[in-house]
Amino acid sequence: MPIERRTLLKGLAAAPAALAAPPLLRHAMAQSETLDVAAVYSLSGTFANVGTLLNNGSQWAMEHYGSVLGRKINYILLDDRGDAGEAVRKVQEAMSQRGIKHIIGCTNSAIALAVQKEVNARGGIYVQMAGADESTGKDCNKANFRWPVASYSAVNATMRPLIEKFPNAKKWYTITGQYVFGDSLLTNVKDVLKEKGLQHVGNSYHSLSDREYSGYIATALASSPDVLAICNFGNQTLDVIRQAISYGMKRNTKILAIWSTGLDQFQALGPENCEGVYFGCNFWHGVDTPGGREVAAVVKAKTGDVPNYLQACGYAVAQVLVEGIKKAGTTEIAPLIKAMEGMTYEGPTGLEKIRPEDHQVIKDYYLMLGKAKSAMKDKNDFAEVIAATKAFLPPDKTGCKMA
Amino acid sequence: MQLFLFQVLNGLGIGMIYFLLSVGLTLIFGLMRFVNFAHGAFYLVAAYLAFAIVGLTGSMVLALVIAPLAVAILAVATERLLLRHTYRMPHEAQILITFAIALLIQEVVIMQFGPLGQNVPVPQALSGVVFLGPFVYPAYRLAVVAVAAVVAVVLWIVVEKTKLGAVLRAGSESAEMVALLGINVDRVFMATFALGGALAGLAGVLAAPLRGVEPFMSAEALGIAFVVVVVGGLGTLSGALVGGLLIGLVQSIMSTLWPQGAHLMIYAAMALVILARPTGLLGRT
Structure with missing residues (x-):
């Protein structure tokens, strides 16, 4: 049977897609098996000593949980070098190029305020530890949750x-x-x-x-x-x-x-x-609570010592996100946000609750x-x-x- | 009025501490024309040595002896193994290699002591305050100012009044000429680097009880040291002293007049000096 010119052209056009299919399929399958969570911390710059320990706490929490809803948690560190602009650029890249929707962490308020706008605009969720009132005040948004007090x-x-x-x-x-x-x-x-x-x-x-x-x-x-x-x-x-x-x-x-x-x-x-x-x-290791004991066990396994605030805070933002996903039964952003509003859980300082009106953790x-x-x-x-x-x-x- | 008088006195105290921070840097540049970005890292090493020695023995005096010596040895080792190969290279190469050394040292400190700050207690005998008329001044700061003053006088005598100082000064003008006179210039440079390192070490030990120790403290020290030597004139001992005092005074007085701009004014003062005298207040053209 003679091959028509039109059929040949269609076949040639489809070839690249067919060749690319196995990696695309693999990528899609890998995505369903793992959950990418990006953490934004400053590992260099003025507050690098703070960022390093916050990052430890978040990473250890994610290792402690291991997986959520059957998906292995893949912890991805974004080092913003203490610069809010750099933090936003890294978050943009992670969200647009790697499709990451779940973001945690910040090393200072300026970084959190910049990142929370970006994450909200791109349809993600962000749990962070800024201290500035604006974070859950006039600059609040649906995507943003804050663990420490304002x-x-x-x-x-x-x-x-x-x-x-x-x-x-x-x-x-x-x-x-x-x-x-x-x-x-x-x-x-x-x-x-x-x-x-x-x-x-x-x-x-x-x-x-x-x-x-x-x-x-x-x-x-x-x-x-x-x-x-x-x-x-x-x-x-x-x-x-x-x-x-x-x-x-x-x-x-x-x-x-x-x-x-x-x-x-x-x-x-x-x-x-x-x-x-x-x-x-915000946290003291001497206050005995079920959640505090859990943080203490995780930190002790890593350092042999009691947890400090930075480690506990890094742990807490990771915990809020994972507990929210567990409660929601999905990693989809809209139902996850809804499930987290009003959620109570055993946090590092005792029973903690997320206030639905501004997404502030009450502790x-x-x-x-x-x-x-x-x-x-x-x-x-x-x-x-x-x-x-x-x-x-x-x-x-x-x-x-x-x- | 009384407050301003106190700020002037306080500024002179800060200035002497800044002089101590920068004198090693200016000495190395003045005599060797070498830009040492590892100066802050030497200061950092000494501060942590002080932390370790005081923690183990409780003796600040021991720290004052051992840490500058150890840093001098570290300085000689880096000079022999790495830096001497860069003397004929442009300043950019020297900056890059010393910057790399500084980062390396900082990371080693983090690996050894962790990223968080630690305390070095003020020696018991100097932990109180001294009343200077109506003013209160920390006894330890006063002791640091006294040490800085002694360092300034001793260095001036060594560089300006001794044969060794003459050799050092001649080496900075023309190393080839000094070598032709039968003096081992390599050894002179090594000794200068050791002295610069020891002075950075002395500053690090003395600063530890004032600021505590943390792995990122070198950047602040290096920043201030460069401002001081640029204002005073790169490579001159008297310039480091005048630069240190001027910067200390600006910072202290501006803390009252315009607190939020006090730190900014340090750099504004530097910019003004560079515009008016590009070689610094006492720099050579």
């Missing part, structure tokens, strides 16, 4: 118990990191001071790259405050505390680090610098007081919990309008 909660859960404890501490001074998170803390501090009729005697802003704070501390000392509230995070919190103590500030002033990462920062400060200083913490935030070296029961017993509070803005006050 800066509003951190400020209210630390300042209010402290004000009750020291009603005569009327004059407050703040040292603030001039970035999204620092400003967010400062705004909330000012609100509480105004409500309580206390005096804000001054604020010193510092930049993201500052390491020398003695000038700011000298300015603070000149206004003789009763309380120095530190509104920043990471190594900058440590440097401010260390330098404030070296200038003798602890003698007449209470020092409150509103946002601290707990154990790892206590180790970096040493008991001599922790003693008598107040810290706000305790601790006010801790550093112990003297002689009072420490073991090498990690740096501080005691003096208040555990769930202090959250009512949903209608967060500014969140879920699209």
Whole structure:
């Protein structure tokens, strides 16, 4: 039978598709067997020490779960090098080229705010640990979930118990990191001071790259405050505390680090610098809960030690996503988001609940007081919990309008 | 007014610490015309050695002796094995290779000590504060300022008033001429590198109780050291001193006048100096 020209052309046109079919089929089959989860962390840059441990926590959690709904979890790290622009570029690439829809993690608020917009626009889901109010406030969206408390909660859960404890501490001074998170803390501090009729005697802003704070501390000392509230995070919190103590500030002033990462920062400060200083913490290994015990077992298997906040936080965002998928019974994004709204689960701090209105995890935030070296029961017993509070803005006050 | 006076005093203190940070860098550049980006890494190694030694023995004095010496040996080893092959190469090659060494050292520190910061306690005898009239100043900082002042005087005497200093200065002008006079220039360069390393080490040990130790501390130290030597004039000891003091003063005074811009003003001051005197305040043309 003679081959018609039209038939020959059709055959030639179909050939590339036929040749490409086996790998495409393999890719499709592999996709159904594994679930790709991308984690956005800074493994270099200013906050690389924070990003490294957050990444450890998330990775260990995913290894601990192994699979979900019969699909092996494939953990993919996206190193944003501490740059929000780089984070967005990597997320865009992962979502458009690799088809990844499930994203977790961030190392700072600016990165989370940028990534949460991107993930929402591309139809994914994002569970993260930013501190800035905006994340589940005016910048909230359907795709975005946040595990740690917002800066509003951190400020209210630390300042209010402290004000009750020291009603005569009327004059407050703040040292603030001039970035999204620092400003967010400062705004909330000012609100509480105004409500309580206390005096804000001054604020010193510092930049993201500052390491020398003695000038700011000298300015603070000149206004003789009763309380120095530190509104920043990471190594900058440590440097401010260390330098404030070296200038003798602890003698007449209470020092409150509103946002601290707990154990790892206590180790970096040493008991001599922790003693008598107040810290706000999202997690403390000494609080005994079923979820906390599970995190402790996973971390102990890896490090032989107790978990710190960063590891627990990395673990928690991974846990929220996997527990959500389990509850939804699918990895499809729309039903997954719906299932996660209102979900309760045994988290690292106890029974935790995701608020449907803004996708904020409702959990305790601790006010801790550093112990003297002689009072420490073991090498990690740096501080005691003096208040555990769930202090959250009512949903209608967060500014969140879920699209 | 009293606050500004205190900020001036505090700025001078910061300046002396910055001088200590940068003097090793400027010495190596001044005498060898070599841009050492591993300077911050040497500082980092010494800080961690101090952490280890103080942790094991509780003695800061021991750390002050051992760590700079160990860093001097490390500096000599890198100079002999790697850097001497780059002396005739352009500065870009030197920057790349020393930058690579810095990254390598940083990763080794992370592998050994982990990515998180650690504490080096201030020695008990210096843990209090000193009252300078109406002002309070940390005793340990005062001790660091005193050490920096001693280093400045000793280095000035060695470089300007001794035969060794004359050889070093001549070597920086014309290594070939000094070699023709029968002096082993290779050895002079090695000694200079060891001294630069030891000074970075001294700064690292003294900074450890002030800042704690963490694997990424070298970048901050290197940044400040470069600003100081560029402002003061690359390669001059007096330039490092003047540059350090100027930067310290700018940072401290601006902490009161314009806190959010205090760090920015360090770089603005550097830009101004470069525009007005491209070789730095005391740099040679």
